[in-house]
Amino acid sequence: MSTSTPLLTPPPLPPLAKPAVTPGFQISKDQLTTIVPVAVAAALGTYLLCRYMNRKSCKKSQVNKSINKDSSKVVHSFDIEDIGSKAVYCRCWRSKKFPYCDGSHTKHNEETGDNVGPLIIKKRDA
Ligand code: FES
Secondary structure (H helix, E strand, O other): OOOOOOOOOOOOOOOOOOOOOOOOOOOOHHHHHHHHHHHHHHHHHHHHHHHHHHHHHHHHHOOOOOOOOOOOOOOOOOOHHHOOOEEEEOOOOOOOOOOEOOOHHHHHHHHHOOOOOOEEEEOOOO
């Protein structure tokens, strides 16, 4: 004896309604007059922010910002006999008289919170 379930057919679906808008991307002139200035301002703001951030981060990573930048390495050499009784050398790379200290480290320390100072070499009093 076999049992079979009767086939149930679903009721027919109503026809789909057509969308009220035509397919595709459309922008009205009113929307365009708002979107364009906002997009331009956003692009300009992003560009300026990126430029500022890149310059700032790049400059922060360099110790030497202005001295002999065309050289691959800044090196100074002195004979100990030529130093005299005292010499004060810059270690902050901000001195206008580099490699000698001119006190520019004070301004650098105030601006950055750094604590650099000069290297002082002097002869011991005999
Ligand atoms: S100016 Fe650089 S350590 Fe003084």
